Amino acid sequence: MRRGRQRRGVLPAALVAAALLAALPASRAGAFPVGGRDTVLPAGSELDEDALDRPREVFRAEAMGGAKSYLVRLGDMAFSAPSLLGGMARRAGIACNACHVNGAGNPRLYIPGLSTRPGTFDTTGGVFNPPADNGVLDALTPPSLRGARLLAPYGHDGRFASLRDFVRNVIVDEFAGPEPSPAILDGLVAYIQDIDFLPNPRLAPGGALAAGASASERRGEKLFRKPFPRRPELSCAACHLPSAAFVDHRQHDVGSGGEFKTPTLLNADVNAPYFHDGRYDSYAQVVAHFDRVFALGLAPRERQDLVAYLTAIGDGVRPYERDGVEPRLKEIGEFASLLATAIPAGDREVVALTVATVGGELRELTEAFPDRKDATVVDGRTERATARAALKERVLDLRRIDAAVAAGHLDEAAADYAAWRKLMASTVPEALRAAERWSLFNPDLHDAHYGALRLLSQQADKAAR
């Protein structure tokens, strides 16, 4: 859950209020406000890091009643570690998780010069790794990684048969990162392979509609399996195999500008924008595309039926969950639990990466409790300060642990870590819960705060011009 960072700056309240009304279409400010000539990412960049609703992540191991393995937890943590990447991504604090939020996609991701529309990104754009620049703006959607273990080959064009090779390529070639250690790479692969689809009770085993489907969905299912009139060897289901997560592991030219792999349709309700370049916002547009390209001659009702069917098979239970103190602490606790293994093993690399990543998350969580200079929040000063102090102290504890491990004092580090866990299970959650009402997890304060910041960045862009 890599999110916002310390954001400072001031504007007169009246100006803020006026511009808020004028400039913000939605109630959620929903932006990573960067602004001015000093930012690492281009002005106008949007990572949606402050969204209050976060994609829900389901793990295979947990779904089967087990616990996440060390390797999966290591990958999960590395997935949120900006220091894994190099160059600009690292300086901008971008980790894998910025684009594949909790293993899903990021429909609001927009980086001027690298995105052709929200929810796309050009991985060969040269900003993050100049040598990788292919000179063309060919922005792609970051695919959801739910069920990725079933979805080889990798990349929209399916150019990598191996997930491990793809991930290495992302780190080293696309984001100019240092060569990752085999352990970290194994961890990332294990983590991605453990991200499951959200369960969908509307589907029976084998990918057929479950009992209780509507008449329209049933008609849609039939159409989905029906041979195309002009190309009888084809049907939707011939490429999107219902029994195989709706993929065939092959690339096809479906009239979208080249050969692309068949994407899964599971949980796809939350995967818009669709197609490799995110050109379509809705199933209706996708169905219209196939109708046109393959001359299917669908009647309006048939199109509706197909859309109803896609919506049924693309469903998922509770796709989002509310951000707040509890989910943050849970994730922080899980990431930090790597130390229980890495400290006794004297694994400096994992200790350092964990300390950097967890420390970063703790610092971000601190900023969810505005300090006294922030006039958007008036009450709960003492509670907020207590929460901030508790989190800052835990950041420093981790720094001490890192130093102890680097100096070979493993017993001391282990004792410090045990003390840290105790505080993270008692004092810290108490302090955070007591202050949560006055935190940015409160939607009203959230909107006021980020609204002001969004305005500030717009102002800063103007000043820089």
Add this chain to the structure above:
Amino acid sequence: MQSFVCAGRLVLGGILLAASLAGARAATIDESVERYRAYIIGNVDEALAGARGLRERIAAKDLAGARRAWIEARVGWERAEVFTGGFVSDLDDKIDGWPNATTGFHAVEAALFVRGTTDGLAPEADKLVLHLTDLDLKVHQMRLSGQGMLDGAARLTYEIGESKADGGESRLSGTSLDDMVNNLAGLEQAYSVIFAAPLATADATLARQAQAQIERLSTLLTVGDLRRVDPDRVRAASEDLVVTLQAAAAALGLRRPTLEMLVQ
């Protein structure tokens, strides 16, 4: 802006030297704090002079001059943050509030650097001068303590480690890196005048460590452009230094500094 930074570093080198010589006479911490008062007064005077200049340039409708004066006023202010963060956070809010305060430096910044006008800013500049005058008074009269200075130093050091990847605090004027550099300069001042000598006596290893960590932070911030700052390294260096300052507290017979001002 660059010139402030360089000048600051030269001056500091001198202070460091003077401080360690003075330290050989084993002043108590509270005596050193008294000596440090002169530096804070200097910083706040500088901020106040800048704010007065700002007021004057605004009255003269001189936009370029007002922008320069704003930047000059910031230098002293940011250097004084060891003190303001440790002792007078109520004034701190009025002078340096964010992200939507109605008064203070950043309100003026928005007008000067975004709207590009001095119109209507006179009352705002008056208030800034007023608050800084108030601060000046407090700096002269307030009882200072080694504990408060160490608290302020630890808090400020931690803050320097916060990511500025989004443009930072003074993004409208594009001087966020200067803020950080001046924060560090103030910190260096406070450390060398107040704590360096007693710490060298109490625990020479810790003293060397603190010195090296301050220098490391300084190197990491001497990059000329906020975009070239490596946030991970700055963060780690800032946290290392806070950890050292916390350890120094025990060696100096002070309480471990807290990172937030909890009682007000």
